[in-house]
């Protein structure tokens with residue numbers, strides 16, 4: 001499929017260290033360091049990641065050599081395009097421990113979660129026949145989520161509850177910054193039909209004990225939906241092993257392009273679910289009155305698909321695979337530790353979520369006493385450090401933490417310990433810049 | 446002066462810490478109205494209460510309550526120092542001038558004569574993402590004043 005003599009492999013593989021990461025940086029045009037320039041310290045991967053040339057080339061290569069309509073038409077270019085598309089599906093499915101017919105392409109994780117919620121909604125309205133009844137919700141049924149969710153894994157469930165009359169409940173965050181496991185035991189029960197939770201919190205960096213929640217849900221025959229947006233890019237993840245029923249992730253957070261994400265669904269479930277979006281490419285027989293639908297995953301892929309993005313995402317996955325997700329995970333755990341310990345030592349800075357020493361992804365969110373996150377971000381930006389400020393699409397979580405917004409630094413395989421140290425140095429300058437000294441004089445007069 | 450120092454002029458830093466007009470004052474006249482503004486991108490919010498004189502043509506007091514970044518809090522503070530005593534016409538002109546300066550991407554030299562301390566926000570105009578912060582209280586005040594005059 002590819003003609004290219006281009007260098008598509010990562011410039012370093014195996015266990016990562018600063019030297020190897022510096023070689024990897026050459027693969028990322030936007031991060032490549034130019035002599036004399038103050039290098040960009042990109043610590044906003046939690047929002048979106050940067051792309052290696054291999055990914056950009058794959059997308060271009062597809063358009064230059066394979067572009068055509070997939071699953072339609074009989075000419076040979078259409079066959080090439082369809083092969084590229086389905087090969088991408090196999091690659092990405094493999095990467096997350098799914099069979100190829102268990103991976104549905106979506107625009108992003110948000111759409112993937114909505115797909116599940118709307119399919120359940122359709123089942124609740126009687127669509128999909130008796131097979132789909134297990135997905136139907138109504139008054140008396142409960143949907144359980146958590147206080148730590150991204151809005152993408154909260155609002156679709158609020159809306160589903162509103163459409164069906166089901167009740168939405170949530171597992172609160174404990175004082176230790178982790179989800180309250182005891183409360184979970186009380187909240188998930190016989191009325192629970194759906195249990196939706198995040199794998200890694202995009203704000204706290206905390207990691208959910210997924211098998212434990214899955215066991216709890218199974219006890220009551222509840223369906224589990226995992227938000228894997230912040231786990232799949234950063235650690236080895238096998239949905240089959242985890243035992244979840246559904247999972248969602250986004251390509252743009254894992255070196256891939258925007259516009260592509262995926263829903264994982266256990267095949268026996270997908271098979272009995274009614275579709276969400278309908279139209280071309282997802283039907284078998286159509287009359288003026290009704291239509292029959294294809295088997296999954298195509299049943300859930302209405303309309304012309306995001307082929308170049310899927311191909312590019314597969315290239316991102318191959319890039320990650322070559323480095324090895326164990327290695328990515330180990331490196332980010334080290335950066336996460338350094339971040340958590342570092343911010344904890346700065347006067348007037350509060351680390352949100354679990355204390356240093358608790359398992360965390362390569363990210364920290366902080367509250368700087370007396371300085372608004374917007375101002376923190378501005379100061380860091382003036383020193384070439386890109387972080388995220390705001391509520392990170394998790395307003396209820398911030399409210400629980402007693403704040404409106406926070407500052408988040410999130411790392412990836414292209415960040416060095418020097419990046420972390422530059423961030424920490426700059427963070428140490430923030431309160432003095434705003435005229436605040438020790439930890440206690442943050443109050444306004 | 447660096448862009449950052451222009452953004453965070455001393456006047457702004459001072460006002461963000463020692464705020465004028467914070468705490469909503471109870472209505473002095475029948476011409477009193479309140480307006481709430483919210484910036485969903487950063488969660489900043491403000492309530493501004495404007496009271497006019499009995500005739501409804503002069504600002505008597507402007508107080509506020511809010512939560513936000515140094516720029517948004519300082520601009521509320523500066524406004525509540527400037528506005529009392531202004532006629533409705535002067536008030537509207539000042540808000541327009543302030544808005545125009547902020548939208549100029551650093552192109553408009555502020556008229557310190559008429560803008561006073563508010564001229565210190567000229568540096569904000571180079572930071573497009575922060576213009577909303579500086580405008581938040583002013584928009585709320587503009588709306589509240591219109592309503593109070595009714």
Ligand SMILES: Cc1ncc(COP(=O)(O)O)c(C=O)c1O
Pocket residue numbers: 046047108109110111150152153198200201202227229230250261393
């Ligand atoms: C935990 C989590 N869930 C869901 C999302 C939504 O991802 P997307 O906007 O790509 O659909 C994000 C990304 O912002 C996230 O971090």
